[in-house]
Amino acid sequence: MVTGTESSSASWRNRWHEIIFESDTPAGKAFDVGLILLILLSIVAVMLDSVAGVAAEHGQLLDVAEWIFTVLFTIEYGMRLLCVRRPLRYAFSFFGLVDLLSILPTYASLLVPGTEALLAIRVLRVLRVFRVLKLANYVSESEALMRAMYASRRKVSVFLFTVFTLSIVFGSLMYVIEGPANGFTSIPRGVYWALVTLTTVGYGDISPQTDWGQAVAVLIMVLGYGIIAVPTGIVTAELVHPGEKSVSGQACAECGAGGHRVDSRFCRFCGSKL
Numbered sequence: 001m002v003t004g005t006e007s008s009s010a011s012w013r014n015r016w017h018e019i020i021f022e023s024d025t026p027a028g029k030a031f032d033v034g035l036i037l038l039i040l041l042s043i044v045a046v047m048l049d050s051v052a053g054v055a056a057e058h059g060q061l062l063d064v065a066e067w068i069f070t071v072l073f074t075i076e077y078g079m080r081l082l083c084v085r086r087p088l089r090y091a092f093s094f095f096g097l098v099d100l101l102s103i104l105p106t107y108a109s110l111l112v113p114g115t116e117a118l119l120a121i122r123v124l125r126v127l128r129v130f131r132v133l134k135l136a137n138y139v140s141e142s143e144a145l146m147r148a149m150y151a152s153r154r155k156v157s158v159f160l161f162t163v164f165t166l167s168i169v170f171g172s173l174m175y176v177i178e179g180p181a182n183g184f185t186s187i188p189r190g191v192y193w194a195l196v197t198l199t200t201v202g203y204g205d206i207s208p209q210t211d212w213g214q215a216v217a218v219l220i221m222v223l224g225y226g227i228i229a230v231p232t233g234i235v236t237a238e239l240v241h242p243g244e245k246s247v248s249g250q251a252c253a254e255c256g257a258g259g260h261r262v263d264s265r266f267c268r269f270c271g272s273k274l
Contacts, residue, residue: 017083020076035076039102039125042069046122070106073122077103084252089270098124159230163198170194170220174213182209200224 022028042065048054049062077099081087090096102122149156171191178184183206184193193206197220208214252267266273 013083013085016079020080020083035125038069038072039122042066042073043122045069066106070103073099073103085272086270095125159227163195163227166223167191167195167198170198170216173216174208177213177216178208178210182213183207194220197221198224198227200228 018025019027019031045062045065049059049066055062080090080096080099084090091100098121102125105121168187168191171189171194172187173190174193175184175187175190178190184190189206196203197217200221208217252270252272
């Protein structure tokens with residue numbers, strides 16, 4: 001039998017869950033928009049604090065603002081844990097960890113000065129803008145890209161192994177051809193040059209001086225252009241699949257997870273009924 005107190009508690013949790021986790025209502029959308037503005041303002045404050053001139057003149061004001069932001073985000077994080085029926089599941093989810101990491105650096109700075117610079121991780125929280133601007137369907141597109149990369153992981157691994165093998169072979173060869181006199185002081189140094197050249201980055205801090213070395217360099221450069229197209233083709237082939245169904249803004253009341261399809265009846269993470 002459900003008592004009046006339990007019913008009131010459930011009603012309170014459901015009402016705040018709808019505001020904090022969902023953006024289908026005016027209150028929920030207003031909450032998310034306000035949260036994103038606070039996140040952006042806090043990131044701007046952190047960036048300004050890293051500028052020596054601004055920090056010297058307005059450092060105290062920026063510190064006060066940072067603590068205000070941190071307290072507000074701490075309250076918001078606590079409310080998120082209270083609104084879900086399985087707070088630990090939300091705490092260890094992607095957004096749960098991001099929410100926690102966005103407030104820890106400020107408290108950690110009391111013990112270890114300088115860690116407040118890590119507050120830039122708050123920019124990850126801006127990902128919530130997908131729900132606010134009704135861009136939930138883009139979440140499915142990002143998931144399709146992740147699935148394609150995961151499906152092609154073995155082919156990409158073989159490709160990377162081949163690149164490193166070629167780098168070792170060419171790096172060793174250049175060490176023999178050029179030698180320490182031309183900057184190739186060791187095989188690892190030669191491997192470094194070969195990898196930079198093979199990937200067409202070309203820093204220019206080391207360059208071959210002999211005719212044979214330059215001939216090998218030309219071969220690596222041409223080979224590099226051919227190699228660039230390989231991983232792109234592998235992942236693109238995995239992307240050629242039917243599109244996913246659209247995604248709703250509904251969030252699970254148990255774990256707080258979002259990104260469910262519009263026809264979903266159960267949470268795809270914890271199995272709870274939506």
